[in-house]
Amino acid sequence: MIPAGFEYHRPGDIESALSILTQHGDEARVIAGGHSLIPMMKLRLTDLSHLIDLQDIELLKGIEVAGGTVTIGAMVTQHQLINDQGLADAIPLIREGSLQIADPQVRYVGTIGGNVANGDPGNDMPGLMQCLGATYELQGPGGTREVAARDFYEAAYFTERAEDEILTRIRIPVPAAGTGYAYEKQKRKIGDYATAAAGVLIRIEGGTCADASIAMTNLSDTPVWSVAAANALIGTAVDATARQAAIAAAIDEIEPVADNRGPVEFKKHVAGVILGRAIERAASRAG
């Protein structure tokens, strides 16, 4: 389990990181926590000869809650996401989701930037970010641009990010006060990726669902943000009939594949069960 050789770089600022990335083209890769990348390198599934460690770049650190927006640096770890009280007050969905990722050791080093940039359909943060309507800031040699999480994922391991761009921060609008939330994940054991997972936000006004957002993890080769499923809830009392309609709409939009987590029919069944639970929990928290 020894990866192929490479040259190691640890730049102190984003400009130096980008210049090394530009200089070496597709031979270079950035490393954040390394807990997706190093396993791939050990299996020799990733080909690179320059590794750029982002740990010293201050610009990529920190969590800020201001003016109705949460800004999270790409190098913020899952452990930090769980322990930041300001973030938990503003968007409790992120803590609930982060606690269901991997195990304690992985969460100390795994970063939100690495999790969303990775492009693995098994990662939980992309679905959460789509549910929340997050925006990713990408910095490249030509400057900075923003891409919505809902437009970022193209296929497994293929994203909108160009090879010479670094994901610097994530911006998330704070959901309206009283928005109910839930991230529900079915996995075989602690430390496993989802068999199926769903993130749900629900806002209720006068007993009726005024707004909803639903995204699912590991049920297609990208996360699935389902407008149809959310629409099935909006305008209803989120009763059993509405929940069933939302589940049917969501299942219609996923394309799970059979693997060691089960056959397609099983995954669709599990997806329905966890989405139902997530909707119920989110609705019960709305107020």
Next chain:
Amino acid sequence: MTKMHVKMTVNGEAAEGLAEPRTLLIHFLRETLKIKGPHIGCETTHCGACTVDLNGKSVKSCTVFVGQANGAEITTVEGLVNADGSLGVIQEMFREHHGLQCGFCTPGMITRAHRLLQENPMPTEEEVRFGMAGNLCRCTGYQNIVKAIMAAAETLNAQKEAAE
């Protein structure tokens, strides 16, 4: 590949060596520094036998490149003994409560438990189980590991109170 010069503080002492950048921290600790406490169980980031404390975080040292740990403060199970060389509280409680059988997972378990109790000195049983979920044991069935950690928490808290 040219080797890099790596320096770190391990169990309070300065340590250094040459290593290829692709060297994993666990191999650097065991083979270059001859610190054999942390074990290699799976080498695939699953079992936690290689857990060390790196800058105050429990990490699986089979999934860290040596360069990433350059300049870091590292504690292994060897660093958790008392000043006089006798077993530290967590180690002693693992012995007393039979928190091990073959002992292969134990260095990782104890190193992880150390950080868990630093962050949460009075955990519930459920919090211990959740906090130890990154460490696998093939022998004990976990019951006595949990017992040992709960007992260690109690002893450490009593010691702290007595000192105040």
